[in-house]
Amino acid sequence: LPPTRELAARLSVSRTTVIAAYDRLIGEGFATARLGSGTYVENLAPARVDADGRRTSLRPRRIWRAVPPLPASLWSPAEFDFRPGVPDAQLFPYAAWRRLLGREFRPQSAGGGYGHPAGHPGLRDAIARHIGAARGARAAAEDVIVTNGTQQAVDLIARVLLAAGDRVAVEDPGYAPPRRLLASLGLRIAPIPVDGEGMLVDVIPAGTRLVYVSPSHHFPLGPSMSLQRRIALVGWANRNGAAIIEDDYDSEFRYSGRPIEPLQTLDTHGRVIYVGSFSKTMLPSLRLGFLVAPRSLRVALEAAKYVTDWHTPLQTQAAMARFIVDGLFARHIRRMRSVYRQRHQLVLEHLERSFGDVLDVIPSSVGLHLAAVARRATADQVRSIVVRALAAGVACQPLSMYAAGGAPLAGIVIGYGAIEAERIGEGLTRLRDCFEP
Numbered sequence: 001l002p003p004t005r006e007l008a009a010r011l012s013v014s015r016t017t018v019i020a021a022y023d024r025l026i027g028e029g030f031a032t033a034r035l036g037s038g039t040y041v042e043n044l045a046p047a048r049v050d051a052d053g054r055r056t057s058l059r060p061r062r063i064w065r066a067v068p069p070l071p072a073s074l075w076s077p078a079e080f081d082f083r084p085g086v087p088d089a090q091l092f093p094y095a096a097w098r099r100l101l102g103r104e105f106r107p108q109s110a111g112g113g114y115g116h117p118a119g120h121p122g123l124r125d126a127i128a129r130h131i132g133a134a135r136g137a138r139a140a141a142e143d144v145i146v147t148n149g150t151q152q153a154v155d156l157i158a159r160v161l162l163a164a165g166d167r168v169a170v171e172d173p174g175y176a177p178p179r180r181l182l183a184s185l186g187l188r189i190a191p192i193p194v195d196g197e198g199m200l201v202d203v204i205p206a207g208t209r210l211v212y213v214s215p216s217h218h219f220p221l222g223p224s225m226s227l228q229r230r231i232a233l234v235g236w237a238n239r240n241g242a243a244i245i246e247d248d249y250d251s252e253f254r255y256s257g258r259p260i261e262p263l264q265t266l267d268t269h270g271r272v273i274y275v276g277s278f279s280k281t282m283l284p285s286l287r288l289g290f291l292v293a294p295r296s297l298r299v300a301l302e303a304a305k306y307v308t309d310w311h312t313p314l315q316t317q318a319a320m321a322r323f324i325v326d327g328l329f330a331r332h333i334r335r336m337r338s339v340y341r342q343r344h345q346l347v348l349e350h351l352e353r354s355f356g357d358v359l360d361v362i363p364s365s366v367g368l369h370l371a372a373v374a375r376r377a378t379a380d381q382v383r384s385i386v387v388r389a390l391a392a393g394v395a396c397q398p399l400s401m402y403a404a405g406g407a408p409l410a411g412i413v414i415g416y417g418a419i420e421a422e423r424i425g426e427g428l429t430r431l432r433d434c435f436e437p
């Protein structure tokens with residue numbers, strides 16, 4: 001800006017007026033004064049205009065540019081839905097759930113005020129019993145914190161244990177939402193390759209503070225982590241003073257073979273935080289999950305839950321507690337296990353019969369999806385196949401979308417949670433046609 005004396009002369013006003021105007025510009029952030037040099041216009045980001053024609057000057061922090069918004073393909077309905085990770089919402093016991101939920105919305109029910117951040121006492125107890133019986137995990141009710149799904153469990157753990165700049169190891173390929181969450185908190189992500197036995201523990205960088213793994217059923221490839229590798233990982237965490245998040249998201253659905261013990265049962269030094277979800281066994285829309293933490297973290301995790309959202313909706317928690325205690329949960333899992341077992345078998349047979357020349361199925365007998373590696377096609381070619389398939393009414397996912405930093409794998413993930421057995425054959429036949437050039 002011109003010197004105050006010069007501008008005052010040019011405009012024929014008093015210098016006091018110009019000084020007052022400059023002071024105001026400086027006070028509002030439009031200009032800065034540099035001692036002995038003058039007054040300068042601030043380098044302001046140009047104001048933009050949003051869709052409504054309003055000026056928008058607020059900008060998210062740079063870190064959010066690297067966090068992609070939800071992919072549209074997650075929502076778009078498909079005639080044949082082979083997207084992984086979604087249970088069959090048509091077979092959910094709505095009548096029983098409505099009855100239990102209805103009981104919680106009466107004046108005499110206790111759910112009208114704020115609840116305890118750690119969760120509904122009955123649900124914490126029911127979860128502790130369920131994972132003890134179903135998974136052999138060690139937990140008392142006080143060790144359980146009810147969360148809004150796995151995603152919030154990871155958030156609470158990261159808040160309590162880590163500071164921006166800390167390093168976190170994740171599986172590559174791996175489940176993306178927690179990885180993106182951790183990156184958004186300013187943590188440095190170390191993608192660690194996996195082989196048929198799970199994460200390559202030997203290549204976790206020194207100084208890593210937290211490891212996020214899905215040992216019971218690797219997402220998306222499918223194998224379980226070998227006992228040797230699980231022992232190595234817990235040993236590594238002990239030697240390095242690190243924590244492990246064990247994401248046990250779908251192991252209620254196992255169709256053959258012996259269930260593997262959770263990492264948590266191998267942990268003698270309080271390094272493993274076990275995380276579970278009702279998104280596969282019930283519905284993802286309930287946003288209901290939990291974590292089981294070592295006692296040393298309990299108070300801070302409860303405080304983190306309290307400052308984040310106080311608590312998970314009490315009526316949902318109370319209904320879930322009754323659902324478990326009344327035996328409805330075990331019955332629903334039994335029923336769905338037999339439904340999914342049949343679909344798993346059908347998908348497997350069809351892939352082996354009709355895709356043998358283009359795909360190699362990765363053996364797995366847990367959960368709601370199967371992964372297969374392309375025999376010749378590149379990752380880019382598989383992406384095009386998936387796009388063609390969607391246009392033909394078939395939704396599935398390319399393995400490459402789960403790459404966490406390393407080279408994207410060429411392959412495909414086929415979920416069977418949401419597709420009826422009778423439609424699997426036709427859907428996969430259409431998918432097979434998309435492999436032809």
Ligand SMILES: Cc1ncc(COP(=O)(O)O)c(C=O)c1O
Pocket residue numbers: 084085086148149150151152175214219247249276277278279284288289
């Ligand atoms: C590896 C993995 N963990 C956890 C979840 C469930 O997450 P949430 O409990 O936040 O719904 C999923 C769902 O697809 C998953 O694939």
